[in-house]
Amino acid sequence: MNPLTASPKALYIHIPFCTNKCHYCDFTSYVLKGQPVDQYLDALEEEMRRTVSALAPERIETVFVGGGTPTVLTPPQMERFLKSVFEHFPIAEGAEFTMEANPGTTDPEKLAAMKEGGVNRISFGVQSFDNGLLERIGRIHNVDDVYRSLENARKAGFDNLSIDLMFGLPGQTLELLSDSVERAMALGLPHYSLYSLKVEENTLFHKLYERNELPLPAEEEELRMFLLLMEKLKAGGYRHYEISNFAKPGFESRHNSTYWRNEPYYGLGAGAHGYAKGVRHVNIKGVQPYIDANKERLPRLESYDIPADEAMEDFMMVGLRLLEGVQSSRFAAQFPGHRLEERYGAVIDKQIRDGLLERIEQNGDIIYRLTDRGVLLGNEVFGAFLGTGA
Amino acid sequence: MTDVRDRQKKIRNFSIIAHIDHGKSTLADRILEYTGALSSREMQAQVLDQMDLERERGITIKLQAVRLSYRADDGEEYLLNLIDTPGHVDFTYEVSRSMAACEGALLVVDAAQGIEAQTLANVYLALDNNLEVLPVINKIDLPSAEPERVKQEIEDVIGLDASEAVHASAKAGIGIKEILEQVVTKVPAPSGDPDQPLKALIFDSHYDAYKGVIVYVRVIDGNIRAGKKIRFMATGAEFEVIEVGAFKPRMSIVDELSVGDVGFVVAGIKNVKDTRVGDTVTDAKKPAPEPLPGYRRINPMVYCGLYPIETQDYNDLREALEKLELNDASLRYEPESSTALGFGFRCGFLGLLHMEIIQERIEREFNIPLITTAPSVIYKVTLTNGEQMDIDNPSNYPESGRLDYVEEPYVKAGIIVPNDFVGTIMELCQGKRGEFINMEYLDTNRVTLSYDMPLSEIVYDFFDQLKSRTKGYASFDYELSGYRKSNLVKMDIMLNGEQVDALSVIVHRDRAYNRGRLICEKMKELIPRQMFEVPVQASIGTKVIARETVKAMRKNVLAKCYGGDISRKRKLLEKQKEGKKRMKQVGSVEVPQEAFMAVLKIDED
Numbered sequence: 001m002n003p004l005t006a007s008p009k010a011l012y013i014h015i016p017f018c019t020n021k022c023h024y025c026d027f028t029s030y031v032l033k034g035q036p037v038d039q040y041l042d043a044l045e046e047e048m049r050r051t052v053s054a055l056a057p058e059r060i061e062t063v064f065v066g067g068g069t070p071t072v073l074t075p076p077q078m079e080r081f082l083k084s085v086f087e088h089f090p091i092a093e094g095a096e097f098t099m100e101a102n103p104g105t106t107d108p109e110k111l112a113a114m115k116e117g118g119v120n121r122i123s124f125g126v127q128s129f130d131n132g133l134l135e136r137i138g139r140i141h142n143v144d145d146v147y148r149s150l151e152n153a154r155k156a157g158f159d160n161l162s163i164d165l166m167f168g169l170p171g172q173t174l175e176l177l178s179d180s181v182e183r184a185m186a187l188g189l190p191h192y193s194l195y196s197l198k199v200e201e202n203t204l205f206h207k208l209y210e211r212n213e214l215p216l217p218a219e220e221e222e223l224r225m226f227l228l229l230m231e232k233l234k235a236g237g238y239r240h241y242e243i244s245n246f247a248k249p250g251f252e253s254r255h256n257s258t259y260w261r262n263e264p265y266y267g268l269g270a271g272a273h274g275y276a277k278g279v280r281h282v283n284i285k286g287v288q289p290y291i292d293a294n295k296e297r298l299p300r301l302e303s304y305d306i307p308a309d310e311a312m313e314d315f316m317m318v319g320l321r322l323l324e325g326v327q328s329s330r331f332a333a334q335f336p337g338h339r340l341e342e343r344y345g346a347v348i349d350k351q352i353r354d355g356l357l358e359r360i361e362q363n364g365d366i367i368y369r370l371t372d373r374g375v376l377l378g379n380e381v382f383g384a385f386l387g388t389g390a
Numbered sequence: 391m392t393d394v395r396d397r398q399k400k401i402r403n404f405s406i407i408a409h410i411d412h413g414k415s416t417l418a419d420r421i422l423e424y425t426g427a428l429s430s431r432e433m434q435a436q437v438l439d440q441m442d443l444e445r446e447r448g449i450t451i452k453l454q455a456v457r458l459s460y461r462a463d464d465g466e467e468y469l470l471n472l473i474d475t476p477g478h479v480d481f482t483y484e485v486s487r488s489m490a491a492c493e494g495a496l497l498v499v500d501a502a503q504g505i506e507a508q509t510l511a512n513v514y515l516a517l518d519n520n521l522e523v524l525p526v527i528n529k530i531d532l533p534s535a536e537p538e539r540v541k542q543e544i545e546d547v548i549g550l551d552a553s554e555a556v557h558a559s560a561k562a563g564i565g566i567k568e569i570l571e572q573v574v575t576k577v578p579a580p581s582g583d584p585d586q587p588l589k590a591l592i593f594d595s596h597y598d599a600y601k602g603v604i605v606y607v608r609v610i611d612g613n614i615r616a617g618k619k620i621r622f623m624a625t626g627a628e629f630e631v632i633e634v635g636a637f638k639p640r641m642s643i644v645d646e647l648s649v650g651d652v653g654f655v656v657a658g659i660k661n662v663k664d665t666r667v668g669d670t671v672t673d674a675k676k677p678a679p680e681p682l683p684g685y686r687r688i689n690p691m692v693y694c695g696l697y698p699i700e701t702q703d704y705n706d707l708r709e710a711l712e713k714l715e716l717n718d719a720s721l722r723y724e725p726e727s728s729t730a731l732g733f734g735f736r737c738g739f740l741g742l743l744h745m746e747i748i749q750e751r752i753e754r755e756f757n758i759p760l761i762t763t764a765p766s767v768i769y770k771v772t773l774t775n776g777e778q779m780d781i782d783n784p785s786n787y788p789e790s791g792r793l794d795y796v797e798e799p800y801v802k803a804g805i806i807v808p809n810d811f812v813g814t815i816m817e818l819c820q821g822k823r824g825e826f827i828n829m830e831y832l833d834t835n836r837v838t839l840s841y842d843m844p845l846s847e848i849v850y851d852f853f854d855q856l857k858s859r860t861k862g863y864a865s866f867d868y869e870l871s872g873y874r875k876s877n878l879v880k881m882d883i884m885l886n887g888e889q890v891d892a893l894s895v896i897v898h899r900d901r902a903y904n905r906g907r908l909i910c911e912k913m914k915e916l917i918p919r920q921m922f923e924v925p926v927q928a929s930i931g932t933k934v935i936a937r938e939t940v941k942a943m944r945k946n947v948l949a950k951c952y953g954g955d956i957s958r959k960r961k962l963l964e965k966q967k968e969g970k971k972r973m974k975q976v977g978s979v980e981v982p983q984e985a986f987m988a989v990l991k992i993d994e995d
Contacts, residue, residue: 012954196947196948198948219944219945220944222945223944223945226945243947243948259954259956265954267954272954273954273955273956273957274954275954275956280956280957282957314956314960317956317959317960317963318956318959354921355921356921375947376944376945376946376947377921377943377945377946377947378946378947378948379946379947379948379962379963379966380921380943380946382959382963383963383964383966383967383970386960386963386964386967387964387967
């Protein structure tokens with residue numbers, strides 16, 4: 001697919017409200033209390049209208065509603081929001097429609113509204129099965145909430161479920177993590193996301209880190225955690241298909257694969273990112289400014305053209321996150337007139353020599369993918385492609 | 391001619407001697423303000439220190455001279471030339487030449503801290519040049535000021551009459567008029583002869599992109615004006631004067647510079663090396679029979695290699711050095727190459743501060759990221775075949791089989807410390823192979839320690855040690871005292887089995903083991919984890935004397951997904967890449983800049 005001409009088949013919508021702010025989070029999110037949620041949903045609809053008139057979609061194959069916590073919407077708000085998505089976008093039959101949820105924000109009534117509204121996949125931000133750790137990272141739910149929420153979701157008819165877990169958390173031990181993973185896997189879900197903590201600026205954790213008060217596990221310990229995760233998930237029959245994602249065959253997140261293949265996507269809502277026709281954009285982040293802007297125009301904070309050089313680097317940078325690797329043929333299709341080997345031959349050779357990449361010929365195509373070691377040192381590989389352009 | 395002689399009687403040339411922080415620049419500012427050379431609104435704080443670097447470090451690097459007019463209490467209008475001097479031991483020769491351009495000097499002493507070693511060294515320079523030294527007790531408004539004690543100290547230590555010392559506070563503008571009155575009444579007028587052939591002393595120069603080299607002179611005899619053909623007596627170079635002028639403090643053209651005047655000369659000079667500090671300018675047609683005394687060709691004491699991190703910056707680095715050299719006659723450089731670092735330059739400096747200044751200016755003003763190798767002194771090596779050679783780069787050190795003996799430069803170091811620190815400083819000096827000469831009490835609580843020490847030990851980390859061991863209370867001065875035979879060896883450092891020539895150092899045999907171990911430990915700390923294990927070894931000849939290992943990097947991957955926010959991911963990876971740019975690929979190992987200076991930054995205790 002050529003991202004310069006194709007119309008996006010993926011749609012991301014951001015709901016920037018949470019019941020509280022977690023200590024590690026620097027996403028666009030605001031504490032729900034007192035927020036003009038209904039006006040926000042009005043504005044979203046306005047943005048949907050302007051978006052499709054600026055660039056008409058052919059068929060939307062995946063929708064991802066992220067946050068914040070989309071499930072803080074009340075059931076009537078949820079119903080109305082989902083209806084508007086279907087009104088403005090031609091959602092394909094069999095599309096993947098994911099919504100992020102936090103345990104404790106999904107009662108049966110809301111789940112019913114979601115199901116009714118077209119959601120068919122839920123990704124729960126569980127993070128850990130240890131109450132002490134959950135409290136330490138600023139989550140408001142506890143382990144009981146997790147079990148209750150998942151049970152409710154299943155009762156409501158959702159079977160395509162995923163949970164997020166985090167590792168490398170302050171005070172987390174290998175033992176605690178191992179326990180969390182086992183309990184997560186005992187739930188028998190088709191998909192797990194396992195993220196390592198990254199201390200971002202403008203978070204409470206960053207402040208603590210600067211003051212030397214954040215007892216993060218050492219590199220060796222974090223490595224052991226990652227290795228442990230991979231081993232356990234693999235043993236459970238899950239395919240490690242992206243650096244931080246594991247799934248039963250056929251349950252890989254189709255929406256996220258759009259990002260990893262550097263393909264275009266619509267991005268709506270406060271602080272949302274989009275990529276279409278060779279242009280990336282970021283929306284205005286503040287709730288009220290976002291609402292105000294939508295009365296007159298598309299609520300862009302920034303839009304910028306991605307030059308071909310940069311797009312090619314992005315292709316490698318995100319593509320290699322997929323363990324299936326990048327295909328030479330797909331590169332040629334996205335960048336007509338360019339060959340991956342010509343462009344990055346030298347960089348790739350060095351990565352292969354360092355044992356981080358491997359080259360595979362498959363059905364007349366050439367594939368480059370991370371080795372086991374490359375998975376652990378991915379940033380070294382991705383970084384090598386940056387700034388190599390003409 | 392009587393005009394000229396009358397004018398001469400009203401000229402006063404003086405400089406200011408002070409320890410760093412004792413308020414020299416502030417006092418100069420006040421004097422400029424008081425005499426109306428600049429209104430206080432025009433004054434940016436500390437006008438005389440023009441370079442950013444000088445202002446930041448609070449030290450003067452380039453000399454400046456300002457012409458001021460002052461109506462004294464006697465009703466007469468006087469012409470005062472204030473010549474600023476660099477305040478650091480690296481620039482002693484320059485200081486002595488600018489003093490030779492004066493008849494008087496203000497000795498500024500902090501009312502709380504008293505005399506420091508550097509001040510003392512400069513007072514002796516002033517006295518050597520027969521200057522009238524006028525003590526000024528500064529910072530009199532500090533609660534901790536002890537003017538009487540400090541006066542007593544000036545009398546006891548230097549032997550100057552301090553009874554009339556002005557009590558001043560440059561900061562608060564106290565005592566400025568009294569200082570100027572003393573300059574007028576106590577500093578003698580210049581004594582030269584306007585009818586004699588031209589003799590003018592060069593005390594500085596700077597390069598101007600439009601006018602060429604601008605030479606700062608003090609006229610001793612005769613006069614100098616546009617159109618005159620002049621000759622520099624030491625270099626023999628001849629030029630025709632295009633314009634002459636004075637600093638008021640901005641450069642202003644005048645008709646002539648006559649006896650006693652301080653000003654500048656523009657003569658289409660392309661190369662600052664033609665205008666050596668201390669040289670005598672004379673009339674090419676009617677030359678003076680003898681040059682002024684005191685000229686010395688100054689030689690660098692400390693050498694190091696400067697290499698661009700990015701090889702493509704080599705030409706830019708050469709141009710930067712060429713430009714800096716235009717303004718800095720004491721900077722030396724010549725191309726050299728290193729297996730580890732590629733092409734670069736071996737540069738000679740007056741001292742460590744001079745080296746740091748040049749290095750910082752290249753990085754800051756020319757934007758060239760640099761690797762600086764550890765500084766070295768010049769070793770005099772005699773080979774078994776009798777041949778002698780000067781070694782300023784450890785990697786040129788001959789193998790031990792060819793070596794008969796080595797000599798290294800020694801300095802006489804003077805350290806002034808409070809009583810309480812005498813023990814720890816003696817220990818430090820002995821640890822640095824220092825030989826005790828003597829100890830003198832300055833007053834009841836301060837002592838001057840004199841040591842003979844190898845210059846290489848001072849270059850190593852002596853300053854830092856001195857500062858940290860005395861909580862900053864020690865002050866220090868040194869001069870070269872000669873060469874001595876020493877038991878030295880060359881120590882090599884290997885990274886991942888490959889010898890890195892730029893990391894070789896020459897050390898005393900007795901401390902090679904200890905230092906080798908410390909260097910390896912420091913390297914282990916500084917070299918980031920690589921994709922593979924990196925052994926760090928120190929060796930003498932083929933014998934490995936220390937070893938450490940930099941463990942391999944095990945995990946570096948960002949597992950967070952970030953929705954569709956590609957730019958954030960990009961920024962993170964770009965930051966990682968930027969960090970790598972500051973490193974030099976040496977063989978297969980990425981080595982950060984600081985590692986090449988690491989041999990200096992280790993603590994031997």
